[in-house]
Amino acid sequence: MERVIKGIHYKTKQPVEITLDNGLIAEIESNPALKSEKTIAPGLVDLQINGFRGVDFNEEELQESDVVKITEYLWQEGVTSYYPTLITNSDSAVCTALETIVSACEKDIYINKTILGIHLEGPFLSLEDGPRGAHPLKYVKAPDWNLFCKWQKLAKGKIKMITLSPEWPEAIAFIKQCVASGVIAAIGHTAASSEQIKEAVLAGARVSTHLGNASHATLPRHANYIWEQLAAEDLWATIIADGFHLPKSILSVFVKVKGEKCVLVSDATRFAGLPSGSYSSHIGGEIELNDDGKLFIKDNPNMLAGSAQSLCWCVDHLVNSEIATLSTALDMASIKVQQLLGEKGAMGLEKNAIADVIVFERTNNKINILKTIKAGKVVYTR
Numbered sequence: 001m002e003r004v005i006k007g008i009h010y011k012t013k014q015p016v017e018i019t020l021d022n023g024l025i026a027e028i029e030s031n032p033a034l035k036s037e038k039t040i041a042p043g044l045v046d047l048q049i050n051g052f053r054g055v056d057f058n059e060e061e062l063q064e065s066d067v068v069k070i071t072e073y074l075w076q077e078g079v080t081s082y083y084p085t086l087i088t089n090s091d092s093a094v095c096t097a098l099e100t101i102v103s104a105c106e107k108d109i110y111i112n113k114t115i116l117g118i119h120l121e122g123p124f125l126s127l128e129d130g131p132r133g134a135h136p137l138k139y140v141k142a143p144d145w146n147l148f149c150k151w152q153k154l155a156k157g158k159i160k161m162i163t164l165s166p167e168w169p170e171a172i173a174f175i176k177q178c179v180a181s182g183v184i185a186a187i188g189h190t191a192a193s194s195e196q197i198k199e200a201v202l203a204g205a206r207v208s209t210h211l212g213n214a215s216h217a218t219l220p221r222h223a224n225y226i227w228e229q230l231a232a233e234d235l236w237a238t239i240i241a242d243g244f245h246l247p248k249s250i251l252s253v254f255v256k257v258k259g260e261k262c263v264l265v266s267d268a269t270r271f272a273g274l275p276s277g278s279y280s281s282h283i284g285g286e287i288e289l290n291d292d293g294k295l296f297i298k299d300n301p302n303m304l305a306g307s308a309q310s311l312c313w314c315v316d317h318l319v320n321s322e323i324a325t326l327s328t329a330l331d332m333a334s335i336k337v338q339q340l341l342g343e344k345g346a347m348g349l350e351k352n353a354i355a356d357v358i359v360f361e362r363t364n365n366k367i368n369i370l371k372t373i374k375a376g377k378v379v380y381t382r
């Protein structure tokens with residue numbers, strides 16, 4: 001079915017008409033006569049989503065309908081591709097979640113196209129308090145390729161990314177096996193030495209997961225895992241640019257140093273998209289989401305309880321903090337992410353690219369998604 005969308009190209013700032021056909025962008029033509037307040041940009045891609053609006057991939061009772069719900073919520077936020085993220089949990093809980101996600105994908109072609117892969121964040125992480133973050137200690141363990149293969153079989157190959165800590169002696173062989181099987185190995189929740197980080201990168205670790213978060217409160221000033229990951233030129237970085245996880249100066253430095261290899265993730269929890277107020281969490285106890293959008297432990301407001309914001313919010317934050325222009329921030333949440341994954345979507349708004357497109361207005365320094373198109377199909381209209 002052919003469809004034409006009209007608006008301002010997010011990068012060239014020129015009025016354009018984009019013709020979609022058969023799931024692809026068939027044509028982009030400039031139309032100088034067109035007057036529009038709407039901007040057209042590539043669909044957003046989020047590699048780290050734990051849940052959204054009250055639903056959590058890590059909840060024991062996860063249903064296929066929950067997977068559909070989260071996907072629909074994310075379409076409303078302009079996300080056209082994402083990786084459901086499973087955190088450290090028992091073997092059986094991981095198995096059940098993988099089966100549920102995969103089975104939801106098998107029942108709906110657009111859910112399947114949107115869930116590009118699954119991100120396992122754990123359980124092969126640091127045992128240390130601080131780097132481990134909120135991951136439950138009792139399930140953290142050394143990298144185990146046989147266990148991973150069992151999960152990958154249940155996931156029918158859909159696990160595309162695993163975050164692990166290179167401080168385990170087993171990590172280097174594990175990373176090499178990931179690379180050989182086409183799974184992205186990410187460094188995160190780590191207390192690794194500089195040497196161990198270097199070895200992991202040499203073995204093929206491709207990305208740092210939410211660089212600068214999940215670390216010790218204090219670090220040696222020179223030899224530490226943050227400098228080492230910043231210095232590793234082959235290493236991409238994902239950052240949580242919600243305005244709470246990293247202060248502006250650090251965001252600014254990470255974006256400058258990583259340059260073309262810096263991408264945004266939301267790391268959204270099930271509290272994202274909910275109204276402000278008090279909630280209880282299975283891992284954090286009593287937590288509070290305040291009017292500014294910060295999610296924290298009620299008894300200890302300095303302790304974050306995860307992210308409650310979408311990728312769109314993070315794009316706005318980078319722009320409003322004057323760390324990136326709107327088009328650069330959008331790229332960091334869309335085509336740059338696809339580049340990291342080596343996906344075809346890296347083409348963005350170009351002829352013959354997959355038609356993953358968003359249309360939005362930006363008022364009061366905030367993106368308002370008007371339309372989301374996934375592989376040529378309108379999956380959300382405001």
Ligand SMILES: [Zn+2]
Pocket residue numbers: 121133189210214
């Ligand atoms: Zn994490």
